Amino acid sequence: MPTRSTRDSAALALALALVAAAPQAQAVDFVLTDVGKTPMSAQQYAGFQAAANFWSGRLTDKVTVYVNISFSDLGANVLGSTTTDKTTIDYSTLRSRLTTDARSATDFSAVSHLQTGPALSFLATQGDLTTRLDNDGSLNNTKLVLTTANAKALGLTTVNNAGTPDARISFANAFANSFAYSRVNGQVPGNKTDFITVAEHEIGHALGFVSGVDDIDFCIDNSAQCGLGNTVGRFENAPWYTPLDLFRYSAPGVLNVAVGGSPYFSVDGGATSIQPFSTGDYHGNGWQASHFGTQATTLMRPFVSAGQSYDATASDLMALDAIGWDVSAAAVPEPKVYALLLSGLAAIGWLRRRR
Ligand SMILES: [Ca+2]
Ligand SMILES: [Ca+2]
Ligand SMILES: [Ca+2]
Numbered sequence: 536m537p538t539r540s541t542r543d544s545a546a547l548a549l550a551l552a553l554v555a556a557a558p559q560a561q562a563v564d565f566v567l568t569d570v571g572k573t574p575m576s577a578q579q580y581a582g583f584q585a586a587a588n589f590w591s592g593r594l595t596d597k598v599t600v601y602v603n604i605s606f607s608d609l610g611a612n613v614l615g616s617t618t619t620d621k622t623t624i625d626y627s628t629l630r631s632r633l634t635t636d637a638r639s640a641t642d643f644s645a646v647s648h649l650q651t652g653p654a655l656s657f658l659a660t661q662g663d664l665t666t667r668l669d670n671d672g673s674l675n676n677t678k679l680v681l682t683t684a685n686a687k688a689l690g691l692t693t694v695n696n697a698g699t700p701d702a703r704i705s706f707a708n709a710f711a712n713s714f715a716y717s718r719v720n721g722q723v724p725g726n727k728t729d730f731i732t733v734a735e736h737e738i739g740h741a742l743g744f745v746s747g748v749d750d751i752d753f754c755i756d757n758s759a760q761c762g763l764g765n766t767v768g769r770f771e772n773a774p775w776y777t778p779l780d781l782f783r784y785s786a787p788g789v790l791n792v793a794v795g796g797s798p799y800f801s802v803d804g805g806a807t808s809i810q811p812f813s814t815g816d817y818h819g820n821g822w823q824a825s826h827f828g829t830q831a832t833t834l835m836r837p838f839v840s841a842g843q844s845y846d847a848t849a850s851d852l853m854a855l856d857a858i859g860w861d862v863s864a865a866a867v868p869e870p871k872v873y874a875l876l877l878s879g880l881a882a883i884g885w886l887r888r889r890r
Pocket of ligand 3: 596636689690859860861
């Protein structure tokens, strides 16, 4: 059965043929494949396509990201969930890729503040939930994990295709009727959750807005499930942390990938806080660490309230910029996005499923 993506490709090819003389802007391309038991309605699919188009309008890397999408049964109060394909990389290789990929002021600041040498030094949570300065050069210091989409943004090749997608994004059947699938004048009704906002958020995770702190947080209490023993040092000899974790600071010069605490996103070695991060579902602030904090309205904060509509803010774009995406210079968000304040409406969590 042809997928929607196949049909879209055909339509796109025709459109390109008709405007072949016009120069095409470079942009990240998404191949969406609906794999749900019950296929999405045309309206639902169009909502997801709008979210993908948003990112294509902001990111100029000439790469193709394969995303399988579906509606399925998710946990209570979970709107959407993303699982990603991942790959590992030596820290020194990652640093050199980030340096080669640098285009923006954010990038140049970010790479100039990266630690030198083959091994990172950071504050990290141990198996007994204590935190220590880990500068012992073991595998968790020298190797990192990144989503395959993030790897592509850094010019690395991966084996992904529609059969082995970069990400699988699911939306909750339970909320199918609570979502608004399109915006009217940029808004959704007060009693509806903006599907486009949720889809953009989940794509943000797929693109690499993820933290290894969540895996540590989970594996502290689920050692066997994580294939680990019970030693205090059980997190030492595997890669856990991500490119985004290179910008997780708790003070100037203090890289901090511990669960809990008060880490923030910084691209100048911790001197300036762009946004606080959330710090862990189980042993942190109650929200997965793969998010900004709850204080400000950002796309990558951990929840969205009914009636709210927003896209990536400057902070969200800066994070993706720093980890290897090329952000369009024209993509500076309108200042009004900062004026949105948390409403009193009940928040609904969203979840990045663990590996
Ligand atoms: Ca170590
Ligand atoms: Ca960049
Ligand atoms: Ca790039």
